[in-house]
Every structure is written in structure tokens, then in C-alpha cells.
Amino acid sequence: MTEWRPPFALVGAWLGLLALLALTVTLAYAPLGAANAVVALGIGTIKAMLVAAIFMELRHRSGLTLIFAGAGLFWLGILLWLGSMDFLTRT
Amino acid sequence: MSDKNYLTTDYTLRSWFLTTDHKRIAILYFASLIFFFFIGGAAATAIRIELATPQADLVSSDVYNRLFTMHGIIMVWFFLIPSIPNTLGNFVVPLMIGARDLAFPRLNLMSWYIFMLGGCITLFAILAGGVDTGWTFYTPFSTLYSNSYVIVAAAGVFIAGFSSILTGLNFIVTIHRLRAPGLTWYRLPLFLWSLYATSVILVLATPVLAITLLLMATERFFGVGIFDPRIGGDPLLFQHLFWFYSHPAVYIMILPGMGVINELVSCFSRKEVFGYKFVAWCSVAIAAVGFLVWGHHMFVSGQSLVASLVFSFMSFIVAVPSAIKVFNWTATLHKGSIHFDAPMLYALAFIGLFTIGGLTGLFLACLAFDVHATDTYFVVAHFHYIMVGGMVTAYFGGLHYWWPKITGRLYSEYWARTAAVLIFFGFNLTFFPQFILGAEGMPRRYHVYPPEFQVWNVLSSGGAAILAVAYLMPLFYLGYSAFHGRRAPANPWNAPGLEWQTSSPPPEFNFASQPVVTRAPYQYNEHFQAEPQNA
Numbered sequence: 278m279t280e281w282r283p284p285f286a287l288v289g290a291w292l293g294l295l296a297l298l299a300l301t302v303t304l305a306y307a308p309l310g311a312a313n314a315v316v317a318l319g320i321g322t323i324k325a326m327l328v329a330a331i332f333m334e335l336r337h338r339s340g341l342t343l344i345f346a347g348a349g350l351f352w353l354g355i356l357l358w359l360g361s362m363d364f365l366t367r368t
Numbered sequence: 369m370s371d372k373n374y375l376t377t378d379y380t381l382r383s384w385f386l387t388t389d390h391k392r393i394a395i396l397y398f399a400s401l402i403f404f405f406f407i408g409g410a411a412a413t414a415i416r417i418e419l420a421t422p423q424a425d426l427v428s429s430d431v432y433n434r435l436f437t438m439h440g441i442i443m444v445w446f447f448l449i450p451s452i453p454n455t456l457g458n459f460v461v462p463l464m465i466g467a468r469d470l471a472f473p474r475l476n477l478m479s480w481y482i483f484m485l486g487g488c489i490t491l492f493a494i495l496a497g498g499v500d501t502g503w504t505f506y507t508p509f510s511t512l513y514s515n516s517y518v519i520v521a522a523a524g525v526f527i528a529g530f531s532s533i534l535t536g537l538n539f540i541v542t543i544h545r546l547r548a549p550g551l552t553w554y555r556l557p558l559f560l561w562s563l564y565a566t567s568v569i570l571v572l573a574t575p576v577l578a579i580t581l582l583l584m585a586t587e588r589f590f591g592v593g594i595f596d597p598r599i600g601g602d603p604l605l606f607q608h609l610f611w612f613y614s615h616p617a618v619y620i621m622i623l624p625g626m627g628v629i630n631e632l633v634s635c636f637s638r639k640e641v642f643g644y645k646f647v648a649w650c651s652v653a654i655a656a657v658g659f660l661v662w663g664h665h666m667f668v669s670g671q672s673l674v675a676s677l678v679f680s681f682m683s684f685i686v687a688v689p690s691a692i693k694v695f696n697w698t699a700t701l702h703k704g705s706i707h708f709d710a711p712m713l714y715a716l717a718f719i720g721l722f723t724i725g726g727l728t729g730l731f732l733a734c735l736a737f738d739v740h741a742t743d744t745y746f747v748v749a750h751f752h753y754i755m756v757g758g759m760v761t762a763y764f765g766g767l768h769y770w771w772p773k774i775t776g777r778l779y780s781e782y783w784a785r786t787a788a789v790l791i792f793f794g795f796n797l798t799f800f801p802q803f804i805l806g807a808e809g810m811p812r813r814y815h816v817y818p819p820e821f822q823v824w825n826v827l828s829s830g831g832a833a834i835l836a837v838a839y840l841m842p843l844f845y846l847g848y849s850a851f852h853g854r855r856a857p858a859n860p861w862n863a864p865g866l867e868w869q870t871s872s873p874p875p876e877f878n879f880a881s882q883p884v885v886t887r888a889p890y891q892y893n894e895h896f897q898a899e900p901q902n903a
Binding site for chain 1: 540544568571572573576602604605608609612659660662663670671672673674675678679
């Protein structure tokens with residue numbers, strides 16, 4: 278039986294995610310004012326892309342798979358956009 | 369050639385419960401859905417009997433709340449959503465594209481087991497203690513006040529959601545990968561376009577429902593502030609998440625119904641569907657725009673006026689592709705050689721009922737009218753016209769259309785036509801009075817009401833009695849035909865679809881040899897112009 282070792286990309290992505298998590302927690306306490314949310318969302322986006330590209334292996338997939346993955350993200354965007362529009366415009 | 373078909377290859381229970389044949393799995397779904405339909409129907413019957421008089425003669429308010437909740441949960445999640453995709457779709461998708469089976473046959477069987485597990489858990493919750501939240505599980509009622517069976521019921525729905533996602537995935541991959549040579553996208557039957565659009569919604573929206581129910585359970589068990597404002601949550605967040613799934617779910621129900629109607633209208637008018645490409649892309653448009661309108665369920669929830677205006681506008685837009693479909697069916701009928709066989713009667717009923725349901729949907733998309741009509745019987749009538757008048761009628765139409773293919777037997781046209789007419793009549797008598805009740809201000813979910821509403825309620829309950837009988841009739845004449853009906857030829861309707869080019873019932877692997885498609889669908893040329901053989 279051959280000995281299996283996790284590919285470097287997986288371990289690297291995992292370490293990267295942990296580092297980004299640490300960065301998120303640290304910056305949450307930094308006095309950035311309104312920029313706090315922007316920074317947190319930015320880091321979150323990078324984390325999501327890492328998961329999609331490395332763990333979900335989307336970087337190796339065909340165009341059709343990428344279209345469906347993109348569609349999922351697009352519709353999540355619609356949910357967040359229209360949902361937050363209500364929260365932001367409530368009087 | 370062997371005369372063995374998918375029904376006669378093996379008779380053991382094991383061969384049924386471990387089958388990976390899409391046709392047998394469709395039959396498993398069919399039997400399960402009949403079971404759930406009659407449970408949901410029994411609750412509806414009790415509701416209509418209670419409402420025949422203004423007083424609480426039959427049940428207490430508490431029991432009434434549990435009854436309409438049971439009716440809603442069972443009918444929406446365990447009948448309307450899976451009915452056409454999982455029974456008719458499962459059966460005919462591979463046949464219509466000339467394939468041996470779906471892309472993932474074992475996943476297909478697993479979907480059925482997951483569906484049954486979810487259904488049984490929900491049924492347990494309903495029978496053990498009952499749930500009184502309504503099918504929407506609105507917070508804070510579901511997280512703070514209702515009994516704990518609400519979480520069990522939601523868990524059942526959560527699990528059933530996985531079945532939906534897997535079925536959607538299976539259909540998408542099957543339609544992409546397993547089409548017969550020559551079967552290009554614009555040669556696909558429109559039923560498959562609508563199932564494809566439905567599958568996209570299933571895959572993209574169902575996870576949101578699952579997450580919402582999970583969050584609800586998290587808040588209830590661990591006190592995490594998600595929806596409860598006292599601990600930092602927002603109850604409207606629940607409604608946003610819930611309706612982000614549940615409004616597209618309406619299209620999960622109605623799009624496959626529209627797909628069935630395309631097949632029926634074309635076949636029984638002996639004409640090509642008018643504006644094929646428009647109808648096909650309208651399915652996709654409905655699926656896409658359907659994701660932008662969920663807020664019209666929340667006009668009086670405390671949602672911001674800006675959001676309400678945007679959602680109101682979007683709701684008008686989604687009516688456009690639906691209207692295109694109705695106009696195109698009408699244009700298909702125009703100058704057609706119309707045969708009033710039972711499936712066609714159901715299709716015509718669908719067009720009428722769906723139009724009324726759709727137009728009253730536009731009323732409700734108007735902010736001002738919606739404020740007046742919210743939580744009245746107008747809303748109840750509207751969505752029953754769409755979901756029961758539309759979807760269930762289409763389901764019955766499709767079932768009659770493909771019944772000879774499924775069972776290899778012909779049913780009694782006389783009884784089938786009688787049932788179709790009775791369903792149309794009973795349905796209108798049940799639900800049209802509810803528009804008037806709603807416009808006059810009778811609230812939904814009440815089991816006692818002022819006496820001046822009784823006349824309309826009695827008419828509605830009388831209609832429901834007719835409807836109940838009419839829904840029972842197919843159980844008898846179709847059940848009889850399955851065992852004693854005349855043998856069906858391979859193509860009793862003289863239709864050009866691939867599914868009619870194999871024997872009835874089909875052999876285990878559908879086609880003796882791989883079919884090749886050389887022309888557009890619905891080409892009712894001289895060969896197919898002949899009378900349906902079942903007439």
C-alpha cells in the first residue's frame with residue numbers, strides 16, 4: 278500500500294485560511310471605524326475563493342462547472358444585496 | 369425480442385426497494401406521494417368541514433392551528449414540490465432524451481430514501497404533538513413559543529431538502545450529458561427545459577432553506593441571537609432567508625406543470641408549440657427572475673418601503689414570461705385539430721386556472737392592495753389557484769398522458785373526462801368564493817368567523833366535497849386500469865416524442881437501440897396527424 282500524503286496545495290490552503298482567520302480576529306479589534314466591515318468582508322472573500330479554488334478543486338474544473346459555481350455565488354450576492362437593502366433603508 | 373419490461377423483470381420486494389431503474393424509482397415516489405396527498409387532503413377536508421359553520425363545532429382553535437399547519441407542510445414539501453419532477457420527471461426524462469437511465473441511478477434511489485426519511489420524521493412530529501406555526505415556521509413563534517415538535521418537523525423538511533438538491537443535480541447532469549445523438553438543446557421537449565430550470569432553482573435555493581431551518585434550531589437550542597431582537601437578532605432576517613427559498617419554490621411547483629402543459633397542448637392540438645424558443649427561454653427567465661421577488665411576501669412585515677417598492681416592481685416583471693407562456697399555449701391551440709381527451713381537459717383547465725391565479729398575483733404585487741388583502745382569504749384563494757388549480761391539475765394531466773407508457777394499460781376515457789370536469793368545477797366552487805371572502809376581509813387561519821361570511825364558506829366547503837370525490841376517482845379508475853385495462857400500444861397518442869418510440873411499458877433499459885434525433889420536437893407531420901388511438 279502506498280503511503281498517502283496530503284498535497285502541498287491543500288496544506289498550504291489550510292494554513293492560509295488559518296492565517297486569514299487570525300487576521301480577521303485581530304483586525305476586528307483594530308480601530309478602523311467603518312472600514313472594519315469592509316476589511317472583514319474582503320478577507321472573507323479571499324477565504325471563500327481559496328476554499329472554492331483549492332478544496333472544491335474548481336481550478337481544475339470545466340467551464341460548465343465553473344458556470345454553476347459562479348451562479349451559486351451570483352445568487353448568494355442577490356440574497357445579500359436585496360436583503361441588506363431592506364436593513365439599510367429601514368426607518 | 370423478450371416481452372419483459374421494467375415491471376416484469378423481477379417481482380421481489382428487494383428488486384423494488386434496491387432498484388436503480390429510474391422508472392421503478394418514479395413508481396416508488398408515486399406511491400409515496402399518493403400517501404402524502406391523502407394525508408394533506410384529509411387535513412384540508414377537516415378544515416373545510418369546520419368552516420362550514422361560523423362556530424367552532426368540530427375542533428378547538430388549537431387543533432385547527434395544527435390542522436392547517438399539517439395541511440400546509442405536507443402539501444407543500446411532501447407533495448407539490450416533489451410531485452412532477454420526482455414522479456413524471458423521473459420516469460420520462462431518460463426516455464425523452466433517449467438515455468438508459470439518469471446520470472446517477474444510485475443517487476436517485478438515495479434521494480427517495482432521504483425523502484421518505486424526511487417525510488416520516490415530519491409525520492412523526494405532526495402525529496406526536498402537532499405543530500401550530502403554519503408551514504412557514506415564522507420566528508419568534510417557532511423559536512420561543514411553539515412546542516418543541518416544531519424543530520422535529522423542521523428537521524424532516526431539512527432532510528427532505530437534500531432529496532430535492534440531489535434530484536436537481538441528477539436532472540441537470542442527465543440533460544447535459546446523456547442526450548441522444550442529434551438531440552440539441554433546441555430539439556429538447558419543452559418539459560425538459562422546464563425541468564432543467566426547476567433543477568437550477570432546486571440546487572441554488574434549497575440550501576438557503578436548509579441553513580435557515582438550522583439557524584432556527586440553533587437559536588432555539590443554544591440561545592444564539594439570530595432572529596430574536598432581545599439577544600441581538602432580527603426576526604425579519606428569518607423571513608428574508610425563508611422566502612428567498614420559498615418564493616422560488618412556487619416556481620419549483622409551477623414550472624414543471626407548465627412543461628407538462630406544453631406537451632399536452634401540442635399533442636392534442638396536433639400542432640407544433642407556438643414560439644418554441646420563447647417558451648423555452650421563458651422557463652429560464654422565470655427561474656432567474658423568481659429569485660428577485662421574495663420580498664413581496666413581506667410587504668406588511670416591517671420591511672423598508674424602499675425594499676417593498678423594489679420587490680413590487682420585480683414581481684410585475686416576473687409575470688411577463690408567465691404571460692408569454694399562456695399566450696403561446698393559446699396560439700398553439702389556434703386553428704389546431706383539438707381533441708378533448710382527458711389530458712387535454714386537464715391542460716385547458718390549467719390554462720384557465722393558472723391565468724386567474726397569475727392575475728390575482730399581480731393584484732397582490734401591488735403594495736396598496738396587498739396591505740388590504742394580506743392574511744385574508746384572497747391570498748389563500750390566489751395561491752391555491754396557482755398551486756392546486758395549476759400544479760395539481762398539470763400533474764393529473766401529465767399522469768393521464770403518460771399513464772399508458774408507465775403501466776402499459778389504457779384507462780377509461782369516460783371516467784377520466786368526468787373526473788377532469790369535476791375537478792375543474794369543484795376547484796372553482798371551492799376557491800373562487802374565497803376571493804370574495806378575502807376581499808370582504810375574512811382573515812385566513814381563523815376557525816370562527818362572523819355569520820355574514822357563512823354563505824361563501826358553505827359554497828367553498830361544498831366545492832371541496834366535490835373536489836375530494838373528483839380527486840378520489842382517478843385512484844379507482846387508474847388503479848383498475850393498471851391491472852385490468854386494455855393493453856396500450858407503444859404510442860397511443862400518436863406523438864413524436866422519443867418516449868413514445870419504445871414499447872409500453874418500456875423495457876428495463878428503455879430502448880432496444882440508441883435512438884437518433886433528426887428533427888425538431890412537436891413535428892406533427894402527416895404521420896403524427898392521425899387521431900390519438902385512445903380516443
